[in-house]
Amino acid sequence: MSEQTSTTIRAGEPDQPAHRYTADLAARIEAQWQDRWHSEGTFRAPNPAGPWADPEQVAGREKLYILDMFPYPSGAGLHVGHPLGYIATDVYGRFQRMRGRNVLHALGYDAFGLPAEQYAIQTGAHPRATTEANIANMRRQLRRLGLAHDDRRSPATTDVDFYRWTQWVFLQVYDAWFDAEADECRGRARHVDELRAELASGTRPVPGGGTWGGLSSAEQRRVIDDHRLAYLSDALVNWCPGLGTVLANEEVTADGRSDIGNFPVFKRNLRQWKMRITAYGDRLLADLDGLDWPDPVKHMQRNWIGRSEGATVRFTTERGDISVSTTRPDTLFGATFVVLAPEHPLVDALVPGAWPDGTKPAWTAGAGDPTSAVAAYREVAAAKTDLERQAEGREKTGVFTGGFATNPVTGRPVPVFVADYVLMGYGTGAIMAVPAQDERDWAFATSYDLPIVRTVQPSADWTGEAFTGDGPAVNSANDEVSLDGLGVADAKLRIVEWLQRKGLGESTVTYRLRDWLFSRQRYWGEPFPIVFDEDDQPRALPESMLPVLLPDVENYRPQTLDPDDAVSEPIPPLSGAGDWTTVELDLGDGVRTYRRELNVMPQWAGSCWYELRYLDPENASAFVDPQNEAYWMGPRSASDPGGVDLYVGGVEHAVLHLLYSRFWHKVLFDLGHVTSSEPFRRLFNQGYIQAYAYRDGRGQPVPAAEVVEGADGSWSFEGAPVTREYGKMGKSLKNVVTPDEMYDAYGADTFRVYEMSMGPLDVSRPWETRAVVGSLRFLQRLWRNVVDESTGGLRVTEAPADLASRQSLHRAIEGVSRDFEALRFNTAVAKLIELNNTLTKLDAVPRELAEPLVLMTAPLAPHLAEEMWRLLGHQTSLAFEPFPTADPALLVLDAVTCVVQVQGKVRDRLEVPPGIGEDELRVLALASEKVTVALAGREIRTVVVRAPKLVNIVPV
RNA sequence: GCCCCCGUGGCCCAACCGGCAGAGGCAGGCGCCUUAAAAGCGCUUCAGUGCGGGUUCGAACCCCGCCGGGGGCACCA
Incomplete structure (x- = not known):
């Protein structure tokens, strides 16, 4: 930190009263209490089992597990926006601790990943060195905030002790398969040993027929590997030469560029690790219902999973059947052509030697024969990036294959096209085109001179083209089945039933979600616990060989590649790790030489399970002791999924992190490693500063x-x-304000109070440094109500408080408790300021008012509260003092103001007892002179009475 | 193009079930303290809720249509 950044604004000039609450005094108080909390281990949460077992401390207290999305330790340090969520969870945790809960709150570091590596490349230093320096800086900045974290539970995903268990979790996923029939067809992960046993015993048929014993051991291994939840696949992946690595679908933006760095992304066929997250599509979708999450996040996850119900329909051709996907089987009679994705395997077979009779000029793209037309089209399509496909204004392009298929309901031949608006990765990679009821098909049909047959009658006033709404079916009958007159839903049911009976199709469920690409050609990530044998087949390392340590390499930089070079090859940095890349091992069949997996895991791996490691970070024999997991995260009832009690973070992780971690958690749940079926029971998205x-x-x-x-x-x-x-705040915009500047100018407590008072936690708002002084003034007035500014002695009196003050106090207790409970910290601060301002008017504040006020302020401004609590004569920290409770008798007011309205307009106010009856109030209101004037002689139609607060008199 | 969220004093925000538009803070104004100053203290001004309709005894709140801001999805058959 440079000298200039220590700010020129400063509370507390030299000639002020010696004991005024200034930034300097705050700094002294804060340092003192931070040291004391640390040395006394105040916020260390006892565990029921494992290395830190302390069952006596656990007994009799309800638990509460609070979690922040852990940060990536950036070299830039924190700005004032970063701690917002951490302060909020801290206030909530401190409040709940005073409510008697056993609170677990901790913070670790998500320290693997691209940014760390790129920073390391720029500085030339080892990624571990820069990462650890950054973590140390962030720890310093955050310690100064006074967060009540269990400081023993602060792992970084880059710690060997941590990533050893990330590798272990990978092995669990690798050794699992998804039994779709299990649990009444909900599906469940099981160990592959059970699959092998079922195949061997014959209870499960061997894929491709035959017996298990009839397969070679290599063939057997391939069958098992094909079922694993972590598997190698040769498939189209997102290759990003600019980053030198492949990326998951979720890491690619809508315009075909990398989320990080904004480089072009190309589709490439590469052999890469994938995770079979699609197997969990249904459960990831259905289980959202049981989560206390913001609706927008649930909505985004549902969209991303993209479940759609439809049908697969077989169109016959001379060269084999084409299975097409559709969500509108009811429109089958209107299917006038079929479109295949350019990569569809049937394309080559369909293409004849010459254009058949009836080929229209528009279909051929000017080519002399179908073979060259299709080849040319495929070449152009493959060279396009997603960005380019978007940029062409969605004009549909394609070419006739020269082949025909038979529409199964009309029996008529329909031409088969190739077009890149159909995607190989979705559904079957083939569609039946129904231009009358689909806008894309309409666009294609009109530019390629293809017939359009309406099979849903549009509404009378319809002037558009494709009609995608509901309406009665028309033109939809053959000798055996008629849909005419049916609505869309009924027509779907009838035609699917007919197709199924005839063996021509079946209803299917399709997902937009794809399997998760899990390999990265980077250095700074978890090595896979995988080696390859001489047949290039993967072999998992046994648990006893973990961890696989990340080796040093000479160059962390992946091969420098031209960001626009689509045909470049990925070269993982670990290929430069020398001897490490091969290893001699005995994996059960003698010592052999194996080649190591040179890719590393994506950044998301560590964050997929870290919430479990906080529970038991020093457990060397298990990733978490089962008792600790059950205690902190277990379900509380049959309908409760379990998980973290409150998870706070930004909405930017709505899909990626939150979907991946739910997936891993469910695998661990299925395999019996955890009792919770979801990782995060309640999610809260904080806004941004x-x-x-x-x-x-x-x-x-x-x-x-x-x-x-x-x-x-x-x-x-x-x-x-x-x-x-x-x-956003950012260095390049020259608008960064750091917590360090705020600590220097105001102290951590003022900074905390200000951040909490700015507005509701879930709303984004602008930072305004000049407004921070309001929070300082509040704490100064509070301090002055308790402590004499000139002597430092106590100002509170032992005299009893008057009734009005007591009532103010108890109203505040009631409101502040409710606000804290509901994470409404801004209104809680307002109520505390209000109460404090009423006490300021007293000559001296009675202890019976000061103590509860101090306790209520403690979650927000813990250092100051602790110091005042100490001055008030208490020996121990107030962290476990009971939060004040409101006396109901003091919440009842002697009189309330009743508003008297005439036709909704306020005309008079009456002071009435709170228990006044409806009839009595009506009489009082009608007797009001102001009401009489307002009525101006009109007859009364009705009188609405809401005792004791409102009467509304409605004239005729 | 489709979907979601949000529009309240000059600014940040309150308003619990549809019931007095105002809790709190910033800024502004007046005064006190001070040799002077203020990031100290006290008092105080300020909007009818983005716009237009509707429902209701009564609408910031519910409904419809616009306008503005933010976010998500975007050939997913």
């Missing part, structure tokens, strides 16, 4: 802190006008 940035006349950002606002609302920097924009 954003900031204004300013640009000068040339569009260059200027330091935001030095921009001044004129009286007319304009902004200027060094006298020159600047423009303002709103967005």
Whole structure:
């Protein structure tokens, strides 16, 4: 940190009262209490079992597991936006601890991954060295915040003790297969040994027929490997030369570029590890219902999984059947052509030597024969990136294969096209095109001169083209079945029933979700616990050989590649690890030489299960002791999935991290390693703290802190006008404000109170440094109510409080408790300020008011509260003091104001007892002179009475 | 193009079940303290809820249509 950043704004000038609550005093108090919490281990949560077993401390207290999405330790350090969620969970945790809960709250580091590696490449240092330095800096910045974390539970995913268990979890996934019939067809992961046993005993048929014993051991292994939840596949993957690695679908943006770095991404066929997350599609979807998550996140996950119900229908051709996918089997009579994806395996077989009779000029792309037309089209399609396919304005292109298929309901031949608007990776890679009821098919049919037959009658006022709405079926009958007159839903049922009976098709469920690409050609990640034998087949290492340590390499940088070079080959950095790349092992059939897997796991691997490791981070014999998992995360009832009690983080992880970790957790659940079926029972998305940035006349950002606002609302920097924009904080925008600056200028407690008071936790809002002083003033007034600013002595009196003050106190207790419980920290702060402001007006504050106020402030401003609690004569930390409870008798007011309305407009106010009856109130209201004036002689139609607060008199 | 969320004093935000538009903070104003100053203290001004309709005794809140801001998805058959 440079000297200049220590700020010029400072609370507490030298000639102030000696004991005023200033930034300097706050810093002293805060350091003192942080040291004491640390040395006393105040926030260490006892476990029921494992290395830290302390069953006595656990007994009799309800548990609460609070979790923040753990940070990536960036070299840039924190800005004031980062701690928002951490402060919120800390306030909530401290509150619940005072409510008697055994609170587990900790923070580790998600330290593998691309950014760390790229930073290491830039600086030339070892990624581990820079990562650990960054973690140390973040730990320092966060310790200064006074978070009540269990400091023993702070693993980094890059710790050998941690990634050993990431590799172990990988082995569990690798050694599992998905039995779709298990659990009444919900499906469940089981160990592959059980699959092998069922195949060997004949209870499960061997794929491809024959007996298990009839297969060679290599063939047997291939059958098993084909079932594993982690498997190698030769498939189209997202190859990003700019990053030198392949990427998961989730890491590629809609315009075909990398999420990180914004480089072009190309489709390439490569042999890569995948995770069979699609097997869990149904459960990942269905189990969302039982989660207490924000609806938008559930919505995004549902969209991403993209379950759709439809049918597969077989169209016959002379060269074999084409299975087409559709969600609208009811429109089958209107299917006037078939479209295959360019990569569809049947394309070559279908293409005849010459264009058949009836080929229209528009279908051939000007080629002399189908073979060259299709070959040319495929070449063009393959060379296109997703971005280019988008950029062409979605104009549908394609070419006739020269082949025909038979529509199974009309019996008529329909031409078969190849077009890249059909994707090989979705459904069967083939569609029946129904232009009258599908906009894409309509667009294709009109540009390629193909027939359009309406099979759903559009509404009378329909003027559009393809009609995708509901309506009665028309033109949809053959000798055996008629859909005419049926609505869409009924027509679907009838035609699917007919297709199934005739063996022409069946209803199917299709997912947008694809299997998860799990290999990365990077250095800074977890090595796979996998080696390859001389036949190039993968072999898992036994648990006893874990961890597989990440070796040192000379060059962390993957091969430098041209970001636009689509045909470049990925070269993993670990290929440069020398001797490490091969290993002599005995895996059961004697010592042999094996080649190591040189890819590493993606960054998501560690975050897929870290919440489990916090429970038992020093357990060397298990990834978590089963008792600890059951205690902290186990389900509380039959309908409860279990999981973390409160998980707070940004909405940017709605799909990636939250879907992957749910998947791994379910595998671990199925295999009996955990009792919770979901990792995160309750999720809360915090908003972002954003900031204004300013640009000068040339569009260059200027330091935001030095921009001044004129009286007319304009902004200027060094006298020159600047423009303002709103967005993220970032170095390049010169608008970063750091927690360190806030600690120096105001202290951590003021910073905490300000962040919590800015607005609701889930709403994004702009940072405004000049407003922070309001929170400092509040804490100063609170301090002054308890402590004499000039002597440092106590100001509170032992005299009893008056009734009005007591009532204010108990109203505050009631409201603040409710607000904390509901994560409404902004309104809790407001109520505390309000109460404190009423106490300020007293000559001296009675202890019976001061103590509860201090306790209520403690979750928000813990250092200051602890210090005042100590001055009030208490020896021990207030962390476990019971949170004040409201006395119901003091919440009842002597009188309430009743509003008297005439036709909804307030005309009078009456002071009435809170228990007043409806009839009595009606009489009082009608007797009001102001009401009489407002009525102006009109007759009364009705009187609405809501005792004791409102009467509404409605004239005729 | 489709879907979701949000629009309240100059600014950040409250308003619990549809019932007095205002809790709190910033900024502004007035005053006190001070040799002077303020990030100290006290007092205080300020909106009818983005716009247009509707439902209701009564709408910031419910419904419909616009406008503005933010986010997600985007050839998924």
